[in-house]
Amino acid sequence: MIIYLQLFLIFFRIGIFGFGGGMAMLPLMYQGISFFGLMTKEEFADLVAISQVTPGPIAVNAATFAGFSVSGIAGAFFATLGVAIPAFILVNIVFEFVKRFRESILVKGIFKGVRPATVAMIAVAAVIMGESTFVQTNTMQWIPIAMCAISVFMVGKLKLSPILVFAIMGGIGVVVCG
Amino acid sequence: MKNKKEKNIYIDLFITFFKLGLFTLGGGMAMIPILEDIVVKKKNWLTQDEATDCIAISQSLPGVIAINMATYVGRFKKGLLGSLVATIGVILPSFIVIMLVSTILSDIRDNSYVNGAFVGLKAAAVGMIVWAVVKIGKGVFNDIMSGIIGIASFIAIWVFNVSVIYVVLITCLIGIAYIKNSERGKVK
Secondary structure (H helix, E strand, C coil): CHHHHHHHHHHHHHHCCCCCCCHHHHHHHHHHHHCCCCHHHHHHHHHHHHHCCCCCCCHHHHHHHHHHHHHHHHHHHHHHHCCCCHHHHHHHHHHHHHHHHHHCHHHEEEHHHHHHHHHHHHHHHHHHHHHHHHECCCEEEEEHHHHHHHHHHHHHHCCCCHHHHHHHHHHHHHHHHC | HHHHHHHHHHHHHHHHHHHHHHCCCHHHHHHHHHHHHHHHHCCCCCCCCHHHHHHHHHCCCCCHHHHHHHHCCCCCCHHHHHHHHHHHHHHHHCCCCCCCHHHHHHHHHHHHHHHHHHHHHCCCHHHHHHHHHHHHHHCCCCCHHHHHHHHHHHHHHHHHCCCCHHHHHHHHHHHHHHHHHHHHHHHH
16 A cells, blocks of 8 residues: 555656756656656666656656556556646646746746756756666666667757667667667 | 536547547657647637747746746646646546556566666667757756856766755756846946
């Protein structure tokens, strides 16, 4: 029972305090997951990779994955419910006064103050992921580091679609690291 | 007749958002232009202005952007029940696909080829996140204030392990104070 409550709480917090899309929510998710000791950093890195390569919203994928791997279907259900309920309630409330909300000082404040912080959160997500992917038993793993750099080049400069980059890197991974 | 038509709208909402959840790769951000196209051009559910409101609100509220948009469009179209149907529609594909993938993976995750593939996928995942920082950062860090908030937030979360919740609350207050201050300046 406690585990369901923990999962619900972790993802409910994301629904209330998670700004800036799925990637920016990852550090908040990680803090909750490590607070209750539900996953290792390596498992969390798996979660991030899987959430990105499967269709659908990253945060919902992550909630379902975390819940399912911690405690099966019921876990997945409570984690996903947790992430969905705040959005469902908030949007339904705000819907009543759309124009006033858009011009409110709160929205302007969020835009001015929280948006720069969400970029920092995405950067923290990169560092958390990088730590478990690039460092193993205290030695730098140069192959994944190179693959990461090439991925940035492919998506940034060559404008390849992210999913193609994932396919290429997954394939190379099988050959080089398998 | 009327009753039948109303029923169809619920089913239509559900199927539209189910498809959106099932076929969109790249998360909620990638869904924005696709959804806009569907609800404005294909379905005529919202006008362009109403869709712009929907997107602006979905991005300025906390929570999953895709769920915010589904709730909004559903509510707009068919009230509370409509918003519920659309939200379940957009969540369900993730829920099913992820459980299938996890079940399959739990049997083969230790296989050395699968492990190799995961090394590549994780490296690419870090790459995508790094690129998101660059791309979004370019649009956001256009004054000193934003730069300071960004760097301070990074240090707070990463070095001092400050809860992201506090960072959100504090930066929101800073943003509000800044706006109030600059508006007062304009009046003078």
